[in-house]
Amino acid sequence: MRAIKYGGWRHLADICAEKMADEIRRRDCRFDLLVPVPLHPLRYRERGFNQARLIAERLATRIDRPVVDALARVRTTPPQVGLGRADRVTNVSGAFAHRTSLEASATVGLIDDVATSGATLRAAASALITGGTTRVIGVTFALATDRNDG
Secondary structure (H helix, E strand, O other): OHHHHOOOOOOHHHHHHHHHHHHHHHHOOOOOEEEEOOOOHHHHHHHOOOHHHHHHHHHHHHHOOOEOOOEEEOOOOOOOOOOOHHHHHHHHOOOEEEOOOOOOOOEEEEEEEEEOOOHHHHHHHHHHHHOOOOEEEEEEEEEOOOHHHO
16 A cells, blocks of 8 residues: 555556455445545645545446545545544544535445544545435455554
8 A cells, every 4th residue: 555655556556456346246245336535635736646546446447336526525634644543533533525415325335545443434434424325335455453552
């Protein structure tokens, strides 16, 4: 993930998407659509791309589901790296808003690169639920160990 996010190795998103698609098939998960976790516009300008969006686009072609930009990052936040669980929750609280309403019956695959505490996924899912959907499943390439959580 570091190579994608900080090294600009965007082609690695294909490998991530392939592994995620394999696991989705293995678990028989069914989504109506995929929603990538958005970056704040300032972070997007710094990086030049959103790694979650890259992965979602490549995953969408493998599982034949659309990508919908249903979320906006409405508040800039410091990176989550190095923060403990409580600080991660506080950091992303109120950081997302729904951009478009989704059908209540839609099952949304919320796509991000890495989950550590789940704070980002919970905050983004909350915004999607506020926007009308009732079923959100977080899907990440990696699960990181939260070393600051004891």
